[in-house]
Amino acid sequence: MSSVPPPAVALSQVRAGYRGKQVLDVAAAEIPRNALTTVVGPNGAGKSTLLAALAGTLPSNGALRSRYSGRPALVPQHSAVPEALPCTVFDAVAMGRWAERGPWRKLKTADREAIREAMDRLEITAFANRRLSALSGGQRQRVLVAQGLTQHANLLLLDEPDAGADPHARRLIAEAVRAETREGRTVVQVSHDITEARRADHCLLLHRGRIHATGHPGDVLTDAAINELWTPRAD
């Protein structure tokens, strides 16, 4: 009989917020191991806040039990990254190795290999020496995802990685994410694209900071749930 592996992260009564204002209140949720979990919900539902709590960049109360080794990698929304960051595409992707090497140490062969592989996957090798500020929004998005991939983190957190990306870039990002789970990593991805979200292994549907539903995307992202959550209300 096959047993279900323990989740990579189990959340229980997790609360988080900003300057004393609570915006996230997750009673219970799980992030399955070696799988792609998509986090969906209307604007302001608390998706980025949940990712920040999982990344540990935002303090939270409650129990957030992690069963993966190493540090998680967080790829923020590209709107959260200064456009004029004074570095090249290669430098930006290489920053992904800082957690392991430190910012000032020389890159080793393994670092260069991880950077090369991530840049190839996102098809940004041709831009390696371009300034990040000279790229389009969609190209910059691919650089951020490549920076996340180079970290080889067991938990990869992506906040709307395909926002502003064209169909080809979306496919590259989706394929890169799938390769991560095939290689035994756990990925959590915030998305506004319901079609893309339906392709995930697991789904957390957030509404007003709480879990509205969780489970297989086919069971969670029903027409009824979508109509209910995305229909503007008077309150």
Ligand SMILES: Nc1ncnc2c1ncn2[C@@H]1O[C@H](COP(=O)(O)OP(=O)(O)OP(=O)(O)O)[C@@H](O)[C@H]1O
């Ligand atoms: N730095 C911050 N300071 C204060 N309030 C914040 C901050 N960041 C987010 N919030 C508030 O927390 C709530 C949840 O925001 P969050 O960014 O997590 O939502 P989201 O689901 O990711 O939204 P979107 O789909 O628009 O990206 C919102 O009401 C937002 O105004």
